[in-house]
Amino acid sequence: xxxxxxxxxxxxxxxxxxxxxxxxxxxVKTDWVEGEGIARFLPAPxxxxxxxxxxxxxIASLADCHAMATAAGASMVAAGATPGRDPTPRFVxxxxxxxxLRPTPLGPELLLRARPTEVGERKVAVEVSLTAKGVECxxxxxxxxxxxxxxxx
Amino acid sequence: xxxxxxxxxxxxxxxxxxxxxxxxxxxVKTDWVEGEGIARFLPAPxxxxxxxxxxxxxIASLADCHAMATAAGASMVAAGATPGRDPTPRFVxxxxxxxxLRPTPLGPELLLRARPTEVGERKVAVEVSLTAKGVECxxxxxxxxxxxxxxxx
Numbered sequence: 001x002x003x004x005x006x007x008x009x010x011x012x013x014x015x016x017x018x019x020x021x022x023x024x025x026x027x028v029k030t031d032w033v034e035g036e037g038i039a040r041f042l043p044a045p046x047x048x049x050x051x052x053x054x055x056x057x058x059i060a061s062l063a064d065c066h067a068m069a070t071a072a073g074a075s076m077v078a079a080g081a082t083p084g085r086d087p088t089p090r091f092v093x094x095x096x097x098x099x100x101l102r103p104t105p106l107g108p109e110l111l112l113r114a115r116p117t118e119v120g121e122r123k124v125a126v127e128v129s130l131t132a133k134g135v136e137c138x139x140x141x142x143x144x145x146x147x148x149x150x151x152x153x
Numbered sequence: 154x155x156x157x158x159x160x161x162x163x164x165x166x167x168x169x170x171x172x173x174x175x176x177x178x179x180x181v182k183t184d185w186v187e188g189e190g191i192a193r194f195l196p197a198p199x200x201x202x203x204x205x206x207x208x209x210x211x212i213a214s215l216a217d218c219h220a221m222a223t224a225a226g227a228s229m230v231a232a233g234a235t236p237g238r239d240p241t242p243r244f245v246x247x248x249x250x251x252x253x254l255r256p257t258p259l260g261p262e263l264l265l266r267a268r269p270t271e272v273g274e275r276k277v278a279v280e281v282s283l284t285a286k287g288v289e290c291x292x293x294x295x296x297x298x299x300x301x302x303x304x305x306x
Contacts, residue, residue, distance in 0.1 A: 094252075
């Protein structure tokens with residue numbers, strides 16, 4: 001099985017956060033595991049807020065791309081498709097809420113688990129939990145909507 | 154007068170979003186204008202979500218650093234200091250809420266206006282509005298707290 005972002009159609013594969021065709025990007029990758037999205041990400045040394053701690057904007061970016069892929073996975077399952085095998089539909093953020101529970105240490109790999117909480121045909125709500133070495137550092141709630149036709153060129 | 158981020162103490166000037174000493178970073182700059190924070194930012198061509206539109210994680214990152222500086226400015230005024238002249242204290246995000254009102258076009262310079270809505274000694278709430286060519290594309294509400302002693306090395 002593939003990571004969900006590797007199965008975005010080519011037109012949707014340029015995202016700075018997760019596009020395989022964006023050579024400057026972060027390349028967030030989401031694995032679909034038993035109804036959840038799982039992602040691992042190792043921040044670069046320069047992704048800092050203060051020395052020793054991860055930049056909050058990066059955490060928001062990881063939550064964005066990971067939640068969009070998880071929303072896509074949930075919508076695929078609802079439609080009878082198989083995440084990680086069939087093409088991944090592209091969702092975009094309608095809203096993002098991040099609670100920073102504690103400073104996230106810069107150094108260890110970050111683990112992001114994302115769980116779809118409401119799955120509609122066009123809208124999917126996703127909750128994301130970010131942990132570092134087993135300690136939860138941030139939580140996000142993301143509302144994803146299918147990329148509207150006006151965004152597709 | 155200086156941009157607020159240029160007056161962060163050196164230890165706090167490494168942020169990926171706004172640190173003048175982070176050579177890989179975005180270098181968000183906030184000007185203090187009559188009680189508001191004003192920032193302008195030109196996304197790079199690779200800061201895209203889909204072709205033609207700005208990446209939502211970048212918008213969250215701009216809201217982060219711009220709101221933190223605006224929170225600092227408001228706290229300085231409350232303490233009798235002058236933003237843009239005196240050292241800027243460092244705030245970090247406790248929470249971030251972004252509503253993406255419409256897709257943000259990639260190309261024009263973005264304008265961010267930030268307004269402190271609640272100013273406490275340690276916590277400041279800030280509202281951010283992002284416009285492109287005069288059209289509001291995103292709104293954020295950010296809760297800023299003084300960087301805790303545990304984050305300072």
